[in-house]
Amino acid sequence: MTRRALVGSLAVASGGLLSGCDALNANQGWRDTLRLAETGNMALQRAIQGRDRLAREYSPRDIGRSVPANGTRAPTDADYLKQAATGFTDWTLTIDGLVEKPTRFALGQIRSMPKQTQITRHDCVEGWSAIGKWTGVNLAHLLDKVQVKDSARYLVFHCADTLRAGPYYESIDMEDARHPQTMMAWALNDELLPIGNGAPLRLRVERHLGYKHAKYVRRIEAVADYRLAYGGGGGYWEDAAGYEWYAGI
Amino acid sequence: MTDMIAALDPAEPALAPQAAPDIAPPVSEPDHSHVLTTRIWHWVNLVSLIALFMSGLMIFNAHPRLYWGEYGNRDEPAWLVIGQQGSRGFLEIGGQRIDTTGLLGRYEDGEGQMRSRAFPGWATIPSDYSLADGRHWHFFFAWFFAFGLLFFMAFSLLNGHIRSMIAMRAAEWHPRALWRTIVDHARFDFHTAPGEAYNPLQKLSYIAVIFVMLPLMIITGLAMSPGTDAALHFPSMMFGGRQTARSIHFIIAWSLIGFMLLHVALVIVHKPLTSLRGMTIGHRR
Numbered sequence: 283m284t285r286r287a288l289v290g291s292l293a294v295a296s297g298g299l300l301s302g303c304d305a306l307n308a309n310q311g312w313r314d315t316l317r318l319a320e321t322g323n324m325a326l327q328r329a330i331q332g333r334d335r336l337a338r339e340y341s342p343r344d345i346g347r348s349v350p351a352n353g354t355r356a357p358t359d360a361d362y363l364k365q366a367a368t369g370f371t372d373w374t375l376t377i378d379g380l381v382e383k384p385t386r387f388a389l390g391q392i393r394s395m396p397k398q399t400q401i402t403r404h405d406c407v408e409g410w411s412a413i414g415k416w417t418g419v420n421l422a423h424l425l426d427k428v429q430v431k432d433s434a435r436y437l438v439f440h441c442a443d444t445l446r447a448g449p450y451y452e453s454i455d456m457e458d459a460r461h462p463q464t465m466m467a468w469a470l471n472d473e474l475l476p477i478g479n480g481a482p483l484r485l486r487v488e489r490h491l492g493y494k495h496a497k498y499v500r501r502i503e504a505v506a507d508y509r510l511a512y513g514g515g516g517g518y519w520e521d522a523a524g525y526e527w528y529a530g531i
Numbered sequence: 532m533t534d535m536i537a538a539l540d541p542a543e544p545a546l547a548p549q550a551a552p553d554i555a556p557p558v559s560e561p562d563h564s565h566v567l568t569t570r571i572w573h574w575v576n577l578v579s580l581i582a583l584f585m586s587g588l589m590i591f592n593a594h595p596r597l598y599w600g601e602y603g604n605r606d607e608p609a610w611l612v613i614g615q616q617g618s619r620g621f622l623e624i625g626g627q628r629i630d631t632t633g634l635l636g637r638y639e640d641g642e643g644q645m646r647s648r649a650f651p652g653w654a655t656i657p658s659d660y661s662l663a664d665g666r667h668w669h670f671f672f673a674w675f676f677a678f679g680l681l682f683f684m685a686f687s688l689l690n691g692h693i694r695s696m697i698a699m700r701a702a703e704w705h706p707r708a709l710w711r712t713i714v715d716h717a718r719f720d721f722h723t724a725p726g727e728a729y730n731p732l733q734k735l736s737y738i739a740v741i742f743v744m745l746p747l748m749i750i751t752g753l754a755m756s757p758g759t760d761a762a763l764h765f766p767s768m769m770f771g772g773r774q775t776a777r778s779i780h781f782i783i784a785w786s787l788i789g790f791m792l793l794h795v796a797l798v799i800v801h802k803p804l805t806s807l808r809g810m811t812i813g814h815r816r
Contacts, residue, residue: 300585300652303582303585303657304657304658307656307664307668313667319673322674323758327756327759327762330762330763331761331762332762335761337757338760344602346602346604346607347606347607350604403602407593407662408594408662409591409777410594410604411604413601488757489761490757491757523661523662523663524661524663524664525663525666526666530757530758531670531757531758
């Protein structure tokens with residue numbers, strides 16, 4: 283039997299199985315059933331994590347060659363390009379929505395707030411990992427300044443980059459928002475954030491996969507339900523490709 | 532009974548009466564039937580493993596490189612890479628590259644189109660590239676796989692399945708007994724000692740699969756999850772990092788496929804109908 287024939291017969295044998303799987307995969311009832319796992323995974327992980335259990339931190343010698351840029355590597359939005367050209371001196375972060383004091387913070391103001399530094403592992407949904415040293419301001423510190431209302435259950439992060447299916451955004455719940463390691467980072471490995479990694483300001487939400495860590499963040503909106511924002515999935519990739527909203531796994 | 536076990540290993544007759552008579556199947560003819568929990572688990576596990584394997588290949592396709600250690604990415608050296616160069620597909624292991632066009636890296640889909648993908652569409656769920664859908668399938672069937680294994684282990688320990696069918700008797704660890712069963716297997720002679728459901732080689736395979744490989748799949752799987760890793764550091768730390776866990780997950784997945792093919796081949800050459808009946812209907816009464 284030649285290799286080609288062998289491969290061919292394997293392909294035919296799996297063909298029957300696969301067309302069945304592809305038909306199932308296109309069935310909405312089946313897709314909804316599969317998605318039950320996300321609810322279970324989140325419940326199980328939250329149960330064993332507790333509120334403040336920290337993601338592992340590493341020593342400086344564990345830092346790798348790079349933290350590869352993925353998704354948007356360089357935004358082409360006109361407004362962003364204008365900001366980048368002036369070194370982001372006019373960049374602001376607005377926090378509004380269900381808060382007592384909606385506020386627009388200047389980038390310089392954020393950089394002069396109490397610093398938090400952590401060396402953590404960035405895990406991409408694709409399977410790769412990179413270790414880097416992130417510096418920024420604890421998100422809870424910002425949330426306390428604007429006094430988030432009790433009715434706010436989620437934060438929606440509005441970003442300055444637009445991909446094929448629309449503007450990037452992400453959302454997390456208040457438990458992750460107030461986690462001790464969750465921060466708005468402005469430096470990576472002791473340098474100001476490079477554009478590929480989300481300059482000038484990005485989210486770090488360490489117990490989640492990379493796509494939750496919104497880059498180029500312009501506005502944080504406290505909401506009662508993330509499902510009312512954009513496409514309803516709670517994030518760009520959730521809407522565009524069907525990724526899980528809960529990205530702890 | 533002593534005589535017959537002595538025939539298997541004449542040097543150690545004193546160690547023979549190990550099996551408690553109340554749990555040993557009838558001596559006259561080996562019983563190929565399985566209790567209900569084993570039968571249910573076997574088939575649930577088969578479906579889960581196939582779904583997990585094929586959706587796992589889809590997930591691998593999103594980043595077809597493997598590393599050792601805590602981290603690894605396109606800027607770091609990989610020990611295994613599946614990729615394409617021009618119109619050719621290749622597999623690279625430890626720096627050695629072989630051309631795999633048609634199978635890995637580049638393949639021809641049903642419409643005759645050449646596609647660049649690590650594992651071809653006919654081996655993945657779904658057959659079109661979708662990391663999100665591959666993950667949905669994977670994490671759905673992972674529940675059946677993980678809790679199925681947990682329940683099977685618990686039931687099998689309680690109902691004596693492990694003790695009576697899979698546990699190695701002291702005499703079976705004797706090197707001569709092990710060598711004998713290896714030689715027998717090489718000759719396609721799969722007889723079991725009277726009163727035993729499996730011979731030592733079969734028992735060792737089942738022990739390796741049920742108690743080592745399947746649990747390792749769960750632990751390495753958990754080690755890759757940032758949420759679980761934050762809660763329980765040990766899974767990824769016991770392997771020296773997330774990327775090592777990912778590599779081991781990949782290696783054991785293929786080993787399990789190897790086991791499955793061998794298992795099916797052996798069932799086919801040795802009493803296929805009796806074995807199949809024993810694993811489906813159960814008792815022949």
